[in-house]
Each structure stands twice: as C-alpha cells, then as structure tokens.
Amino acid sequence: MTMRVAYIFTTSISFLLLLISVALAKDHGISYLGPGSSISTNSSSNSTTTTILLSPSGAFACGFYRVATNAFTFSIWFTGSSGKTVAWTANRDVPVNGRGSRLSFQEHGGLALLDYDGTAVWSTNMTAARASRAELLDSGNLVVVDQDHRQLWKSFDSATDTLLPSQPMTRYVQLVSASARGLLYTGFYTLYFDSDNQLKLIYDGPEISSIYWPNPANKLWVNQRSAYNRSRYAVLQQTGQFFSSDNSSFDASDLGEKVMRRLTLDYDGNLRLYSLNATSGDWSVSWMALRRVCDVHGLCGKNSLCKYIPKLECSCLEGFEVVDASNWSKGCRRKANITASWDDRRRHEANNMATFSFSKLAQTDFYQHDLEYADSVPFLQCKEACSDNVDCQAFSYRRGEGKCYPKVSLLNGKNFPDPYNDIYLKVPKVVMSTPELASTVTHECKIHEKEADISSRMFKGAISKFKVGYFLSSALTLLFIEVALIIAGCLVVYKWKIGPEVTDEGYTIISSQFRIFSHSELLKATNCFQEELGSGGSGAVYKGVLDDERTVAVKKLNDVIHGEQEFRSELSVIGRIYHMNLVRIWGFSVEKTCKLLVSEFIENGSLDRALFDYQRIIPVLQWNQRYNIALGVAKGLAYLHHECLEWIVHCDVKPENILLDKDFEPKIADFGLVKLQKRGSRALMLSRVHGTRGYIAPEWALNLPITGKADVYSYGVVLLELVKGIRVSSWMVDAEEEVEMAVRCSTEILKEKLAGEDQSWLLEFVDHRLDGEFNHSEAMVMLKIAVSCVEEERSRRPSMSHVVETMLSLVE
Ligand SMILES: *[C@@H]1O[C@H](CO)[C@@H](O)[C@H](O)[C@H]1NC(C)=O
Ligand SMILES: *[C@@H]1O[C@H](CO)[C@@H](O)[C@H](O)[C@H]1NC(C)=O
Ligand SMILES: *[C@@H]1O[C@H](CO)[C@@H](O)[C@H](O)[C@H]1NC(C)=O
Ligand SMILES: *[C@@H]1O[C@H](CO)[C@@H](O)[C@H](O)[C@H]1NC(C)=O
Ligand SMILES: *[C@@H]1O[C@H](CO)[C@@H](O)[C@H](O)[C@H]1NC(C)=O
Ligand SMILES: *[C@@H]1O[C@H](CO)[C@@H](O)[C@H](O)[C@H]1NC(C)=O
Ligand SMILES: *[C@@H]1O[C@H](CO)[C@@H](O)[C@H](O)[C@H]1NC(C)=O
Ligand SMILES: *[C@@H]1O[C@H](CO)[C@@H](O)[C@H](O)[C@H]1NC(C)=O
C-alpha cells in the first residue's frame, strides 16, 4: 500500500489512470489522494461499490456506488451497514457510465467527476494551488486540505438526504429526500431553515408545495419553536442529542456515544434518526418527526384519502378513479362518465338545477386549499356557500365550533378525529347507482341535516320493519318520507320549545364528539341502568340511548383511580384513539363516586358468544368471518402498540373483549382500562384474578414488566380458539392440568405437525362445525402465527404489526 501511494505521488505530474480492482478496493481503500490522480469505475465487477478512499477507522468509505447495471454515483457510505447505506452523494441525479468514468483530483486542486466522454458532471468548483490531498475523515466528511491541514473544501458543506453527527445544518445546508425506497434520485421532501428561522419539512411536489412539520395548524408556542434566533444552526451530536437554534431539539431513544447514527429525510417524507447495530449491520429508528404517517403531505395525491392500516394505503374518493396505481402522487381523477354530467351541471348552473348532492365523510379533512373561511357559521349556510360556488369541490365543517371551509381542491386527505372534522363531498347524482327516488331521499336528508338525520333514521327503521313496502311501490315510500318528515318537523319544533340550548345547529353536533356527560343524562339514557349487556372484571355495562338517538354502551367502572384530574387526563388520551377495530369511546362522566364510560354500542355482541355457542342459537361463524376477525383484531392491537399517540398495552385480550358489529367486523373493547385502574401491584393482581386464565402470558406469573408482547400471547390463544372453536381451557381433557401447561404442550405438538409434510391432521383439528368448509392455507398461516405468538420467551413472539403483514400478504 505504501508503494502504491508513493507511486501515485511520483507520477502525479503526468495524467494517470489508476484502476483499482474490486478485490483490492473492498478491503484496501487508500487513505488519501494526491493532486493529479484519477480513478476509474470498473463495471465488469459485480460489486455494488468500488472503494476509493477509506476513513482511518474504516467506518466510512467513498467511491463509486452502483445505482443501475452500468450507472454509478460518487458517494460516501457506511461500511458497517449491511446495505452499504449512502450518507452523501455528489451526483445523485446524473449517474455516470460504468465504463471509463473517472474521479479526478485535478492539478489546480479541485475534485471532479468525469463521465466516460470527459464531461464533468460534478466538481468542487475550486481552484487552490495549495491543495495537497483529499481524504475521508472518521466523521464521514470528505475534505480537501492544504499542507497545513486547513480544510479548503468539505462534503459537510452540502448534504443529500442525510445529516451525520457533528455535521452542522445551516441556512445553506438542506436535506432532500430520495424519490423512492432504495433510490438516490432527488425526491419531493426537504428539510431546511425557513425564512422565519425555523427548521421545517416541506413537500415540494410538481403541482403544489406545503409545509407539514412542525404542525402548520399550530401556533409557534404550541410547537415549542422559537423564530427569533437568526443563527439558523442545528447539529446532531455523537451522543444522539439534536440541538437547533429554533428549539426543535430532541434526543435519540438510545442516547450514548458509541453508536453510529444518521438523521435521514426518508423517501416517505418522514425525518428519522437511525442507530446502527454494529453486530448485525441493521439500522433501527431511535426518533422520528411524525408518528402518524398520513401527516406527511403529498403521499396520496389529489382526490384521495391516506390511511395507515398498518401500511400506508391510498384510496380514491367516491366517483374518482386512480390515475396511476403505481404512482399515487398523481392522485385520482373524476371517472369519465361523471365528467360529462359534471360539465352539464356547470352549464345548467344558471337554471339552478341541483344535479349533485353531498356525501359525508366523517372525521376527515383535506389540508387547506380553502375558497374562504368562516367561523361560527350554521351548517346550512356553509353548505350553501359550497353549493353556490361552481369551483367548490367539497366543504369541511367543524361541528361545535361552526368552522366552515369550502374547498377548491382536495389534497392531503386523511382521517381527522381531533378536532372532530367532517367533509361533505359534492357528488354528481349519476354516480349513485340507486334508483332515482332513493337518491332524492338522500339528497333531501342532506339538505335538512338536522331533520333529515332523524327522518332518515326513522326511514331506515321503517324499511327494516316493512321491507316489502320499500320495494312495493315508490308511492308508498314517498308517503313514508312525507310522514317521517312531518314527524321529524314536529320533533324539531318540540325540541326548539323545550330546550333553550337547542338554539343553533351545533346542538346535536357537539354531542358527536368526545365529551363529558352529566350523570343525570346517562341515568336517563340508560333508563336508570335497566338493560345490562354484560359485566366483567372492570365493571358492568348497560345499554342506553342518548338524546341524539345514538345507541351507546355505558360502563360503570370498578376500582378506578381516585384522582379526578388523573382520570380525566388518562381518558382524554383514550378518547382520542380512533381505529375501525377499536370500540369508539364517546365520553365519560365522573360525578359523585360513580365513574362511567360511554362508548359506541356494537350490535352483535362479543366473540365468545358467537364462537362458543354450541346450542347453535346463533349461526356458526364461517371461515372467512373468522379470518377477518383474526385480521381485524391484529390491526386494532397493532394500532394500540405501534401507531397511536400514546402506546397502549391492552393487558386483557380475550374473546369477551372482542365485539362484533353488524358485519362481523371485530372491535376491541376495554383498551386503556389498565391505565385507569388503581396503580401499584394491586392493579396487576386484579387483572390477573379477573382475567380469564389461559389468556395470560407467562410473564405475569414471573412478575416481569408487562409489554405489548403480553397482548401478543393472548392474541395467539384467541387465534387457536378461532380455528378450533373451543376454549383453550376446556380443550385439554385432563382437568388436573394447569391451563398454561396445556397451552404449552398442545402448541409443542402443533408445532411438530405444522413442520411436517402431511396436512391431513388439519381437517381433524379445525372446528368440526365448519364441516371442512375452510381454507387450508389460511388455517395453516393462522396456526403458525398462533404458535409463534404463544412462545414462552417473549422476544421470540412477533410484533402485532408483523402479524398483520403476514396475514395481509396471504390475502393479497
Ligand atoms: C475489473 O474488475 C474485474 C473483476 O474484479 C477484474 O478482473 C478486471 O481486471 C477489472 N478491470 C479493470 C479494467 O481493472
Ligand atoms: C455477475 O452476476 C451475474 C448474476 O448474478 C452472474 O451471472 C455473473 O457471472 C457475475 N459476474 C461476475 C464477473 O461475477
Ligand atoms: C459548480 O458550478 C456550477 C456552475 O456554476 C454549478 O452548477 C454547480 O452546482 C457547482 N458545483 C458545486 C459542487 O458547487
Ligand atoms: C423549547 O422546548 C422545550 C421542550 O422541548 C420547552 O419546554 C420550551 O418551552 C421551548 N422553548 C420555547 C421558546 O418554545
Ligand atoms: C442562537 O442559537 C445559537 C446556536 O444554537 C446559540 O449558540 C445562541 O446562544 C442562540 N442565541 C440566542 C439569543 O438564544
Ligand atoms: C444487534 O444485532 C444482534 C444480532 O442480530 C442482536 O443479537 C443484538 O441484540 C442487537 N443489538 C441491539 C442493541 O439491538
Ligand atoms: C410520480 O408522478 C410524478 C408526477 O406527478 C412524477 O414527478 C414522479 O417522478 C413520479 N414518480 C415515479 C416514481 O414515477
Ligand atoms: C359509464 O357508465 C356505465 C353505466 O353506468 C358503465 O357501464 C361504464 O363502464 C362507464 N364507463 C366508464 C368509462 O366508466
């Protein structure tokens, strides 16, 4: 090696082509380059990287990085990461040819990257006769220095998508994301210091750009930022602490010196801090800017909704179709058929022909692009504002506050439960496949929102009672509507008379969000706690009907924490949780000594009732229903464990706590109750005694701290029961045996069977009530997951999001 360096030096006057073989390069990058040296790519080798310089410790290397079969970039990468993660790239958008391209340290002191034909695709734009060498430091900084080691140029003065520890982020340095996973090309997201001195994340797409971090809806002080320090300086320290002059400081979850880190603006627009596991070469996330993926702008394009369940999913709005399914950033467009009638509508605008209606998307919002904005506006007025404006695509209405935003374009759509916000989408009438009459009904209902709410409910009731009548004749149906509307009208007038609080549109509306109920209100709703739905360790549950006709379940909580403040703050967290597989909490009441929890009422009762009903009062749960229940429960738990604002361990997953709605979609009940129960060991004992034996993970008995993996265990037991249709506790005939032992033994046996070739045992194993009507591959997957979930050693159990992925991958 010394010989090689000496060689470079002696020949530095003449133009030299130094060809490094990969075998050499992989381990023996040289430590510095002298002026006049030039190094070529070698595409005939298969390796992803061709090292030119290696940092003294060997942690970083720079050289040619293969981005396509015959295309290379000049990059700096982490040698210790298994994927050779790139930290910096000179030519991310213009890779050079794999044959004959060169990195040249020119006589005048500049570094240049020359393509095969000699054109410079990148250069340091520097002339410094004093430049004596180019070297790569242990920080990952590539520098050109003079004789006295003064830095004339450094790669730390620029960045691609990654900031390294000790690399300052300034007004000139910004991070720009890559365009897709695994690519280096420039994407649409940027981290930069804005003109107000704040560090921000912006989506800078082909059509629009918008800032999404820090939360643009918040005031400066809510985001805990400062806009007054003009130094615009931020740095990530070796220890994992990030300091910024705008106070956007944070710590890695694994603070400490000895870890290699990087702060990367990922292709999905999220800013993440990564730590390298030196043993495995894998990166793990130790901080991220946005916990909810859909808060990032530009992921789904226009006229679509972003969901995270548990992968990012985009879906088009009603009446729209996707432009390019492989690139959602192009969004959705109106279906062709509709465009015609839409234009018709515009033409007939003058004739005032309402050819559209409004379709409600509850708890949804689209970011900005408002035609106007008004506060404390009644619903009808807001609706009119949108109806009257040809450009209005939809309007957003925030109940209670009366905030009204008619919108021109629909971008960054996502679930928006807090503050509660609804979207009313303009839908041309032809989209509705229902007969003309039916669409008129919906139209009517939507116009007189309050009355219609009642009438449509009555109407629905009428349908279910008199199904024949609905189909019998449209005249009869019309009659129903009329009667319903008249009754509704009376009711409304009646309400107006009795309740002074019913003075505005906001009345029924306020109650649709999370709130505090009065005790008397709930007494009335439940008719003095008459109809008991069930009762468990945490309390008895009663059915009730609120003033706004919502059916609810009211739970009397036993053994809850006494401090009212603490109770409220815990509940405000739980109340904000919203997921389709979790029972929605509407509110609570804390009057007197009685603490009540109000949640949505789920029609079809709990899973144990449906699954362990051997008298066959209820039809047997079919296989696809069971698979769907398993998947839904997994999604709900994954959300609690990984996704929601405050991660929650359920601690009592069992069929009794899994409710089924009218479509047999599962909803998990009683999550977060552990947080409300009295603290200390007694709370844990309580759950142990009250929780059904057989669902409790072994670590409860061992007094180990309880993590999400305890829920994974319980979930595994529920999976076994879904497949077999028998309670695990009554499954083993040997009554003497401990149920925990029984689970262990039977899963050991199961494991052996699953590993074997022969699958004939499956027919014997799966619930006999299905008469063999089940899907073999799905059953195998469910059992495999179940067996891994009930592992004794909790680190060997999968995470819930992994379970969801496995189950989804089978369906897809
Ligand atoms: C390129 O790499 C291959 C495989 O390592 C080697 O055999 C070949 O000699 C190299 N070619 C040049 C021009 O260095
Ligand atoms: C490169 O990889 C391809 C496929 O992986 C293989 O067929 C080929 O022999 C490899 N070439 C060299 C030089 O190793
Ligand atoms: C060098 O200068 C050219 C033209 O002025 C510019 O496009 C390029 O970005 C500069 N390169 C660097 C590394 O600053
Ligand atoms: C800076 O952040 C800390 C917590 O991260 C907060 O307590 C403090 O109030 C913030 N300062 C300003 C000026 O917002
Ligand atoms: C501004 O930020 C810089 C860098 O973080 C810091 O050194 C300086 O003290 C700050 N100035 C003020 C007035 O807070
Ligand atoms: C690093 O990876 C190894 C091997 O996968 C693993 O055993 C170890 O626990 C990991 N270390 C950390 C700190 O995650
Ligand atoms: C997706 O579409 C946008 C245009 O809307 C385009 O700029 C971008 O390059 C496309 N991305 C991919 C990966 O094709
Ligand atoms: C238009 O609508 C008709 C019937 O409603 C449907 O069969 C046809 O596929 C639609 N065409 C397009 C292009 O969507």
Ligand SMILES: *[C@@H]1O[C@H](CO)[C@@H](O)[C@H](O)[C@H]1NC(C)=O
């Ligand atoms: C579930 O709900 C559907 C629709 O409401 C109903 O027809 C069915 O009887 C219910 N099943 C059970 C088991 O309650």
Ligand SMILES: *[C@@H]1O[C@H](CO)[C@@H](O)[C@H](O)[C@H]1NC(C)=O
């Ligand atoms: C079983 O389920 C898988 C995945 O859901 C599906 O692809 C397959 O077609 C199903 N097989 C049968 C026989 O229904």
